[in-house]
Each structure stands twice: as structure tokens, then as C-alpha cells.
Amino acid sequence: MASENGKTIICTIHQPASDTFEMFDRVLFLANGKIVFLGSPSEAVRFYADVGYPVPAHTNPADFFIQTLAIIPGEEEKCLERANQFINAFMKSKYEVRMRQYLKLSNERFQAKLFEHGKASIPTLIYALFLRSFKDNIRNPSFLWARLVQKVIMGLFLGTLYLQTEMNQDGISNIKGALFYYISELTYSTVFGIQTFLPSDFPLLVREYHDGIYPVICYYLSKIMSYLPIFTIDGICMVCISYYLIGLYPTFTTFLTTLIICILIEWSASGVGIMLSSISPTYAVAVSISGPLLTVFSITGGLYSNIKTIPESVRWVQYFSWFRFGYESLIINEFSHYDNISCALSDGKPTTICENSGKSVINNLNFEMSNMHMNMGVMVFYILCVFIIGYVGLVLRVQLAR
Numbered sequence: 001m002a003s004e005n006g007k008t009i010i011c012t013i014h015q016p017a018s019d020t021f022e023m024f025d026r027v028l029f030l031a032n033g034k035i036v037f038l039g040s041p042s043e044a045v046r047f048y049a050d051v052g053y054p055v056p057a058h059t060n061p062a063d064f065f066i067q068t069l070a071i072i073p074g075e076e077e078k079c080l081e082r083a084n085q086f087i088n089a090f091m092k093s094k095y096e097v098r099m100r101q102y103l104k105l106s107n108e109r110f111q112a113k114l115f116e117h118g119k120a121s122i123p124t125l126i127y128a129l130f131l132r133s134f135k136d137n138i139r140n141p142s143f144l145w146a147r148l149v150q151k152v153i154m155g156l157f158l159g160t161l162y163l164q165t166e167m168n169q170d171g172i173s174n175i176k177g178a179l180f181y182y183i184s185e186l187t188y189s190t191v192f193g194i195q196t197f198l199p200s201d202f203p204l205l206v207r208e209y210h211d212g213i214y215p216v217i218c219y220y221l222s223k224i225m226s227y228l229p230i231f232t233i234d235g236i237c238m239v240c241i242s243y244y245l246i247g248l249y250p251t252f253t254t255f256l257t258t259l260i261i262c263i264l265i266e267w268s269a270s271g272v273g274i275m276l277s278s279i280s281p282t283y284a285v286a287v288s289i290s291g292p293l294l295t296v297f298s299i300t301g302g303l304y305s306n307i308k309t310i311p312e313s314v315r316w317v318q319y320f321s322w323f324r325f326g327y328e329s330l331i332i333n334e335f336s337h338y339d340n341i342s343c344a345l346s347d348g349k350p351t352t353i354c355e356n357s358g359k360s361v362i363n364n365l366n367f368e369m370s371n372m373h374m375n376m377g378v379m380v381f382y383i384l385c386v387f388i389i390g391y392v393g394l395v396l397r398v399q400l401a402r
Helices: 041-051 061-069 076-091 094-117 122-138 145-161 169-194 202-210 216-227 230-246 252-279 283-299 312-320 322-335 358-364 369-400
Strands: 027-031 034-039
Touching: 027 041, 027 061, 027 076, 034 041, 034 076, 034 094, 041 061, 041 076, 061 076, 076 094, 122 216, 145 169, 145 230, 169 230, 169 252, 169 283, 169 322, 202 216, 202 369, 216 230, 216 252, 216 369, 230 252, 252 283, 252 322, 252 369, 283 312, 283 322, 322 358, 322 369
Parallel strands: none
Antiparallel strands: 027 034
């Protein structure tokens, strides 16, 4: 029934009867892993006769063929010589020519069928690769759940450390420290955590790209899409837990703006981590570059040094730092709501240097009140740029890898 429906049947059979043997359309004989004959049973009889081994009368051809090619203990050399005689005869026969013609035709038909169906679209490839990467992340508890637990613990610790900070002169310093800690925690853990982005997958990416399975852009976008939710939810958890514990400005709009700024900060850090992972030849190189780079960005971020006092020769660095844009935005978002701040310290003693309003806090850091939304836009542009640089570097590495 299967053969009548155009199906190919492949089977091996041990010592078939002559009538069963004659039912086969084609038979394949092998010796020492090489083809001895491929064709119909009747052609096999003629081929053996041409080689000098005609099938005796009243003999089952199948038994004769097997006996002729079998390796008999004690006669190995003679049997191997006979097998090679059949192999060489087949290589020079019309049956071998016909076999190669069949193979060529079958390959052409197969290729035509492939092009007939066409390749999967880019969105389909991205979706399939995204599912593969996302499932891999979900199955990796050390990557997903460890980050969430870490951020919950750090949110509780930060909220407890700065619990209900009173807005006075000491409180100003505490709030500035808490906001800068947001940036540091969202940056360092993200950059170093996401640098596992590529190393383990790179050999697989190279092989699948050069096999024509998908372009690099599909892999790159799917990886970003699978990682960003993880590197967003953990930061949201930390900010949500710590925000009201610290006593930051209690309106929902201010809280939501802080949350958006922190998400942009973490995405900027993710972009830099992915970029370094993509362009660095090894994981060790990426990590060794990240440390000094983050230190420079942190120092020029606006907390450790006033941005106006940074020497001209290195002041340009701050414009490549999301620390700078993120910190200025967080400071403006928080302190722009305070018109009157007590000049007393936490112990009630007055101080000779007083920042008596949120505006004075912002001005003393040499930040501009109007810069908050511009900074957020710059961070979006920054994220796109580092992703593009990472993509270009990854494409070059993949193309040079083979």
C-alpha cells in the first residue's frame, strides 16, 4: 500500500527466499563500507556474471550474493581481494554512472523544493530565537531568581539605611547618596551580569549563521528582547520597595518619574554590557574593560566631583556617562518640589552652610532644572547607539570567526 502511494520503503532482510528477493525494486550490496552494487535484483545477477561470478542454476541468488561477499575466517585476505574486485568493477560500470545521475537529480529536486517553500521571515526567526533564549533564561535560576532576590534584599537594606529621611541639611546628603546608590546598584550588577550575553552562545551563533539558518540581527534582537525584561523587573522591585521607605517625595508622579529614570539607567547599563560582550574576543577581556570604564563614568557622574570643576581635558567624558544624565535627572525630579528646607542638622544644630531650597541643592551641583527631560531623551539615544555599536561588532566577529 505504501509503495502504491508513492512512498519509499527501506529495509534490511536476513537470508530472504528467492521469491522474496525478486520482490525488491532495488538492492544495495556493501562490503567494507563501500558500494558493491546498486540496482534491481535481475541487474545484480547480470553484474555478478560480468565480474566473473555467474549465479549457479537452482541457487537462491540472495544466498549466492552474500556468500560471495562474506569474509570467511582463515581466508580474510582472499575474501577482501574478491570484495575489492566487485567494488572496482562497480565503480567502472554503467550502474555507478546511473547512480550518480540519480543522486544529482534528487539533489536538484530537493533544492528546488526548498526554494519553493521559501525561508522564514525575519519576525518569525526573531520570535523563534526569542522563545529559545527566554526559556533558557527561565530555566537558569542563578540568573533570574538570584537577581530578583538580590534586588529585593538591596531595596530593603537601602530603605532601612535611609529610613524616613527628614529633609534637613543631613537629609540632603542622605537623599543624594541614596539616589546615586540607585544608579550604582542598577549599573554594576547589570553590566557584569549581562556579560554572559554572548560567550557561551558564540560558537553556536557562528555555526548557525554560516549554515544560513538566520542572520545575526535576528539573534541579536532576540537576545536583547529576552534579557531586557529581566533587567527591568529587578530594578523596578528595588525602587518600589525602597522609595517610600527612604521617604522620597511622596507623590505618585514623582515616584513614576523616578521609576522611568531608573529603567533608562538600567537599560543604558544593559546596552553597554551587551556592547562590551559583543565586541570583546573573550569574557575576561569584557570584564577587564568594564571595571575601569565604570569607575570613570561614576567619578564624572556628579556626586564625587562637581561637574563644573572637572578639568576641561576630561570633562567631555561625562557626556558618555549615563551616571551623569541619570543622576541629574533623579536630583531634579526629587529636589525641585522643595521650596523650604531646614538649615538645621539632624541633631538640631544650625549650620553655617545652608541649602535652604531644592533649587539651591540643584544649583550647587551645577545641574540645570530644565535638563531632566532632555537627559531622559539623551539616555534613550545613548541606549540605541550602544546597541548599534554592539551589533556592528558582533557581525564583524561572526564573519571573521570562520
